[in-house]
Amino acid sequence: MNSPARFPDGFVWGAATAAYQIEGATTEDGRGASIWDTFSATPGNVRDGDTGEPAADHYHRYREDLDLIAELGLGSYRFSIAWPRIQPTGTGRPNQKGLDFYRRLVDGLAERGVSPMATLFHWDLPQELQDRGGWENRDTAARFADYAEIVFDALDIGDWLTINEPKTIVQSGYQFGDHAPGVRDEARAFVACHHLLLAHGLAAQVLHDRHPGRRIGPALNLHPTYPADDTPEAARAARHADGLENRLYLDPIFKGHYPEDTLRWISERGPMRDHILEGDLATISTPIDLLGVQYYTPHFVDGDGERVFKHPTAQAEWLEIYPEGLYDVVTRLTRDYPRVPLVITENGLPTLDEPGPDGRVRDEGRIAFLRDHLAALHRAVEEGARVEGYHVWSLLDNFEWAQGYSQRFGIVYVDYATQKRIPKDSALWYRDVVKTGELR
Ligand code: IFM
Secondary structure: OOOOEEOOOOOEEEEEOOHHHHOOOOOOOOOOOEHHHHHHHOOOOOHHHOOOOOOOOHHHHHHHHHHHHHHOOOOEEEEEOOHHHHOOOOOOOOOHHHHHHHHHHHHHHHHOOOEEEEEEEOOOOEHHHHHOOHHHOOHHHHHHHHHHHHHHHHOOOOEEEEEEOHHHHHHHHHHOOOOOOOOOOHHHHHHHHHHHHHHHHHHHHHHHHHOOOOEEEEEEEOOOEEEOOOOHHHHHHHHHHHHHHHHHHHHHHHHOOOOHHHHHHHHOOOOHHHHOOOOHHHHHOOOOOOEEEEOOOOEEEOOOOOEEOOOOEOOOOOOEOOOHHHHHHHHHHHHHOOOOOEEEEEOOOOEOOOOOOOOOOOOHHHHHHHHHHHHHHHHHHHOOOOEEEEEEEOOEOOOOHHHHHHOEOOOEEEEOOOOEEEEOHHHHHHHHHHHHOEEO
16 A cells, blocks of 8 residues: 655645635724625625625634634634724724734634734725725825735734735736626726735835744735647647736746736736836835745636636636646746745635534545645655645635635535534544644
């Protein structure tokens, strides 16, 4: 029998969440409105009219959730800070009660021996900043740096992530409009893209200036792209898709320039280039200390650039199950974007499993998904990929954006009516992996 795959000593095991998806309490303790409150309150935007209220009521139940994290033996917990809890209108003096909540959370992690990893921005922009133009307005990047300074100074956290999935904001928030702020305009999307990257760079500079020794990086969802067939047209289309999915974010951050082929294509569609001012790319390429990598799906494309599905999909139809893609992403990063340590900050699957009569949630599909992805990751690590750790998405079932509560990504089941938590079979399986460092 083959010996089990064993991850290196010191490999960090964690789970991830985001504020709007779990906290609830959207009007409590001085929290201001965010664009997701506005968007989800608008009929037709979110499935079944769901909103971020009450989500997993984590704002009130965080102690119970901290205990769950400790029971699973996790070494790291990735969460996000809700900007509108800290600055209800996106500018000005901090709201003490908002800061206190995250202080209690961070203290609770420390008491349980768990390292915090905090995301500054996981999509819940203060509504007032949106009213002033949101990410299309360059000033939002400066406001983001102010907000970052407040939380950097207030919270004792070593590892920070700047912007969660700028690409999803660009594509879903501004191109397709299925996420807040619900814009459907390609030209505006790429202007927002530049300002998101600028905000990332400004925040990285603030952390390095004020707290040398702490680490920061972006959390990028990277979709490896492949030609769906052997034609030169498909190969060209895959390269183009790689520009829009990956290099548009990686190249400015790591190399200090946008990929020329992608920028040319974007410039034919809108004014992004006019918004790139002198010094911006130097700011965006401020050296980072870690790269958060989120992997869910590959993109196979045909000669017309159309996506072709070659593997089974999840309940989330965009998620084509292809563990090899995770291997390809981290080996490519190790080869093409050297030096910076990689942390898998998200990877996971929604399943429909409900508690059985005995109360157990038998989510075998998720266990298979996690095992296969971790096996691919292990192979990459064995071959030298610089991956420090892995966070499953997600600790808890939660508000899955436009899909509301219909898609459950948690390894812990949440009964939204009672707010009871039930660790699924996958959580128990993951607990064993965490404990032994081995995949069985
Ligand atoms: O739930 C999201 C998360 O907020 C960002 N990454 C993808 C997850 C699943 O869609």
